[in-house]
Amino acid sequence: MKKVLLVSILLLLIVGTVIAYSVTFSSNPIKSEKIKVVATFYPLAYLAEKIGGERVSVYTLIPYNVEVHDWQPSPSDIITIENSDIIILNGAGLDWWFKSEILPLINTSGKIIVDTTEGLPLILHNNQYDPHTWLSPYMAKLQAEKILSAFIKKDPLGEKYYEERFKEIESKLNEIDEKYLIELENKKKDIIIVSHEAFGYLAERYGFKQIGIIGLSAEEEPSPKLISEIIELMKTYNITTLYFDPIYSDKYVKIIKNELENKLGNVNILKIYLCLGPIDNKDYFEQLEENLESLKKGLVE
Numbered sequence: 001m002k003k004v005l006l007v008s009i010l011l012l013l014i015v016g017t018v019i020a021y022s023v024t025f026s027s028n029p030i031k032s033e034k035i036k037v038v039a040t041f042y043p044l045a046y047l048a049e050k051i052g053g054e055r056v057s058v059y060t061l062i063p064y065n066v067e068v069h070d071w072q073p074s075p076s077d078i079i080t081i082e083n084s085d086i087i088i089l090n091g092a093g094l095d096w097w098f099k100s101e102i103l104p105l106i107n108t109s110g111k112i113i114v115d116t117t118e119g120l121p122l123i124l125h126n127n128q129y130d131p132h133t134w135l136s137p138y139m140a141k142l143q144a145e146k147i148l149s150a151f152i153k154k155d156p157l158g159e160k161y162y163e164e165r166f167k168e169i170e171s172k173l174n175e176i177d178e179k180y181l182i183e184l185e186n187k188k189k190d191i192i193i194v195s196h197e198a199f200g201y202l203a204e205r206y207g208f209k210q211i212g213i214i215g216l217s218a219e220e221e222p223s224p225k226l227i228s229e230i231i232e233l234m235k236t237y238n239i240t241t242l243y244f245d246p247i248y249s250d251k252y253v254k255i256i257k258n259e260l261e262n263k264l265g266n267v268n269i270l271k272i273y274l275c276l277g278p279i280d281n282k283d284y285f286e287q288l289e290e291n292l293e294s295l296k297k298g299l300v301e
């Protein structure tokens with residue numbers, strides 16, 4: 001980052017401290033007495049709210065249902081982070097910008113920075129960690145434990161409160177994990193074709209493989225080359241189901257479906273959620289549950 005930009009951000013930090021405090025956390029005066037938590041994206045904010053309840057005020061940095069890998073913070077985000085008590089990161093390379101672009105600019109004294117995937121059994125993929133841990137109920141539970149510890153450290157008086165609330169989400173996530181284990185046990189197929197390779201932790205735990213096809217620029221028209229690649233994949237593996245996250249446009253999905261059906265016959269296009277925000281009236285945990293239903297249609301039925 002250039003020096004001039006750095007200086008101007010530092011200035012903004014000083015000037016903006018009071019403003020950001022009032023805008024982000026004090027619109028409700030009671031909120032200002034709560035523990036101020038910044039989570040980088042929706043699933044972490046969801047877990048933090050479930051665990052923290054009334055004692056915390058949670059702000060989500062990355063807007064809902066946008067591409068997270070290329071997102072970068074603005075100067076006002078840096079001010080928001082500067083004014084927080086606890087910063088919750090996914091880690092594993094997802095919020096890569098925190099270390100390089102935010103950490104050098106903020107005063108960390110008194111703040112707790114939680115890397116929720118630190119020390120977890122991460123998957124290496126092309127020499128990089130696969131960051132999509134939150135899509136696995138098992139990994140999400142381990143991430144939630146990190147959030148619980150941070151809350152207790154910052155606010156020991158709330159220990160019992162946080163632990164009770166944590167137990168609720170822990171048993172919910174255990175229940176979802178059990179359901180995945182049992183209901184995917186009798187698979188007839190073991191490969192899914194997905195828009196974005198985000199399901200590595202599910203694949204590893206529940207015994208299947210994922211093949212990603214679309215990448216991240218799904219707003220464009222699918223190219224004839226892409227269509228023929230998908231057809232080849234589906235023929236090779238005898239697969240009739242394609243998985244798409246609903247943040248991809250309908251138009252794109254319909255074109256692919258039409259092209260494939262012209263050449264392969266009946267093709268099912270099923271939704272699989274990336275859980276990057278509430279969508280289709282479903283929250284994070286409901287999307288995890290819905291993903292299982294969808295996986296069953298492609299792998300078991």
Ligand SMILES: [Zn+2]
Nearest residue numbers: 069132196198
């Ligand atoms: Zn992703």
